Amino acid sequence: MVTKMKSKTNKFLHTIEILLAGISFILIILFSCVAIFHKVFTPTPYHVQSLEKGWVTENGRHFSLDGFNATTEEGPVAQRVYCLVTPEDVDTALIFRCRNCFANVYVNGQLVYKDDMELATMYGRSPGTRWHRLSLDSSDKPVELCLEVTASFYDSHGLVDNIYIGSADDVSRMVTTSRVPGFIINTFMQLVGFVLIALYAYLKLRAKRVGKDLLYLGCATFFSSQWSGMETLLWQFFFGYSEMFHLIGYFSLAVTPLSFGLLASYRLKGKMQVISRLYTILCGINAIAISVLNVTGILEFHYSLIFTHILLFLLIPVVVKLVLSYAEDLSDSGKGTPVILILSGILAICLATAVIQYRKGSYASFSLYARIAILSFLSCLIIYQLNQIANTLTKSMRADMLHDLALTDHLTEMFNRTAYNEHRPEYEHLIDSFSPLGVIQFDVNNLKKVNDTLGHEKGDQLICSVAEGLKKAFPEGARTYRMGGDEFLTVIFSYDPDSTYKAGIEALNAYCDEKNKDPDLGFYIQVAHGYTLIKGNKSLSEAIEEADALMYENKKFLKMSRS
Numbered sequence: 001m002v003t004k005m006k007s008k009t010n011k012f013l014h015t016i017e018i019l020l021a022g023i024s025f026i027l028i029i030l031f032s033c034v035a036i037f038h039k040v041f042t043p044t045p046y047h048v049q050s051l052e053k054g055w056v057t058e059n060g061r062h063f064s065l066d067g068f069n070a071t072t073e074e075g076p077v078a079q080r081v082y083c084l085v086t087p088e089d090v091d092t093a094l095i096f097r098c099r100n101c102f103a104n105v106y107v108n109g110q111l112v113y114k115d116d117m118e119l120a121t122m123y124g125r126s127p128g129t130r131w132h133r134l135s136l137d138s139s140d141k142p143v144e145l146c147l148e149v150t151a152s153f154y155d156s157h158g159l160v161d162n163i164y165i166g167s168a169d170d171v172s173r174m175v176t177t178s179r180v181p182g183f184i185i186n187t188f189m190q191l192v193g194f195v196l197i198a199l200y201a202y203l204k205l206r207a208k209r210v211g212k213d214l215l216y217l218g219c220a221t222f223f224s225s226q227w228s229g230m231e232t233l234l235w236q237f238f239f240g241y242s243e244m245f246h247l248i249g250y251f252s253l254a255v256t257p258l259s260f261g262l263l264a265s266y267r268l269k270g271k272m273q274v275i276s277r278l279y280t281i282l283c284g285i286n287a288i289a290i291s292v293l294n295v296t297g298i299l300e301f302h303y304s305l306i307f308t309h310i311l312l313f314l315l316i317p318v319v320v321k322l323v324l325s326y327a328e329d330l331s332d333s334g335k336g337t338p339v340i341l342i343l344s345g346i347l348a349i350c351l352a353t354a355v356i357q358y359r360k361g362s363y364a365s366f367s368l369y370a371r372i373a374i375l376s377f378l379s380c381l382i383i384y385q386l387n388q389i390a391n392t393l394t395k396s397m398r399a400d401m402l403h404d405l406a407l408t409d410h411l412t413e414m415f416n417r418t419a420y421n422e423h424r425p426e427y428e429h430l431i432d433s434f435s436p437l438g439v440i441q442f443d444v445n446n447l448k449k450v451n452d453t454l455g456h457e458k459g460d461q462l463i464c465s466v467a468e469g470l471k472k473a474f475p476e477g478a479r480t481y482r483m484g485g486d487e488f489l490t491v492i493f494s495y496d497p498d499s500t501y502k503a504g505i506e507a508l509n510a511y512c513d514e515k516n517k518d519p520d521l522g523f524y525i526q527v528a529h530g531y532t533l534i535k536g537n538k539s540l541s542e543a544i545e546e547a548d549a550l551m552y553e554n555k556k557f558l559k560m561s562r563s
Helices: 002-041 168-177 180-205 213-231 234-239 242-267 271-296 301-333 337-360 363-406 417-432 447-454 456-473 497-516 540-562
Strands: 048-050 078-085 092-099 101-107 110-113 129-135 143-151 159-167 437-444 478-484 487-492 527-534
Touching (some): 048 168, 092 101, 101 129, 110 129, 129 242, 168 234, 213 234, 234 242, 242 271, 242 301, 417 437, 417 487, 437 456, 437 497, 456 497, 497 527
Antiparallel strands (some): 048 159, 092 159, 101 110, 101 143
16 A cells, blocks of 8 residues: 555656656747847847948049059059048947958058068968957047058959947947858858768777768868858957968868768769769869968969869769769668759759859858858758668667677576687787786586476576676676586686685675575575686686686585585
């Protein structure tokens, strides 16, 4: 009666526990979503003024901030443009970014900000995209703001955009808000790429069957998303070091087609495999050549990047064919084919558009299209790879289970003779390295008598009782095997086998004495044993023979003492 009451009480408490937890989770998620949507649809207005327009030259002509390209025979020269602003707030900040150019800032003719134009040889002439932030003193009258901009290259315009003036906090939020989603997506894809590489390494180390396409997919995902992540410009905004991130972005872009080429050459067959391998070789040569030339200062990325863009164009049909190969595999199972076909079309269009936009100078648009292309490609292949990984892990788990079953004695759940044969090379290696190793042979006395008089069920119970005692006697630093019938073998590989042996035998004897006090047991537990220590002076087989001989001597002694 008391047991039933406790059971009902536990069930009632468990129901209340689950109910309260469910309500708590639902309310927290619901209220969080409401708070997010409320903030999204009722945003606080920014106290920010865009300065994209309204700039004039020293002659009073209107000037577009994407047209800094003045040069002489000696190289690019500084151009000055002017704008009137009124920094009313005490914490007024000016933020803008320069692409392929350097900028100094003057306020009412006085230099208030000087750009660093000294770059190491490996970074080339351009810092890439560099953010500039400075504070302005408040004023109730308009002040003259002057940008002195010097383009980095002869054949490419310097660009100034994302130029805002206003409250420091609002200006920072204005810049980051629109870029955070892309930044998060690319960081997530980088993490996915790293996980795929790590998963391949894990499966390979576990000697599982795993294709190299998992490794190549991980590399392609990691490097392409790393390049795309650099293009969100938030790394530069948060940490500075624009020239370093600029260089990392170029390096990542250079190896992106190489990663895709490796994946294609592994996956595709026939003529497309030959074409993919030739393409991969070209990508490898290109990546090595342009990287070495840039770092040594012979030819910087700006002038050699055209070769990478050509390879990206050539990659489009290869990638489409690659994606279709995954679709064909999935069509056999009838899963995911329509989704992959749609995503492959988006991939081809976006990749082509991204390269075209870049060559036209529409950097913001090209970055957007490139990220969509990468996400589409990743989605296509993840659909397939997740299916493959799941199948591989399922097969691996089944194989491990079958392997464990093959090594386990079904009656005692201890290691069997097959397990001993598998572990034997490990023991022989320890002996060869002169590490101490202990060997104990056990034999259960009177098993035949128990089987003949009490039945095999009682005999099995005797064997299980001895096995339980051996498990308790040697819980660590040793392995015990049921070698067959009433014979057990324990191999001790602890630091001090003698001590482990003595403690284990004492524990086994105490266990047997305690079990034999049970009047309902029906049999008497008695285990003979023989022990020998190996210290490089004998082989494992010799040690087992010696322990076996000592065990028989002990068996005779126990029978005499028992009688």
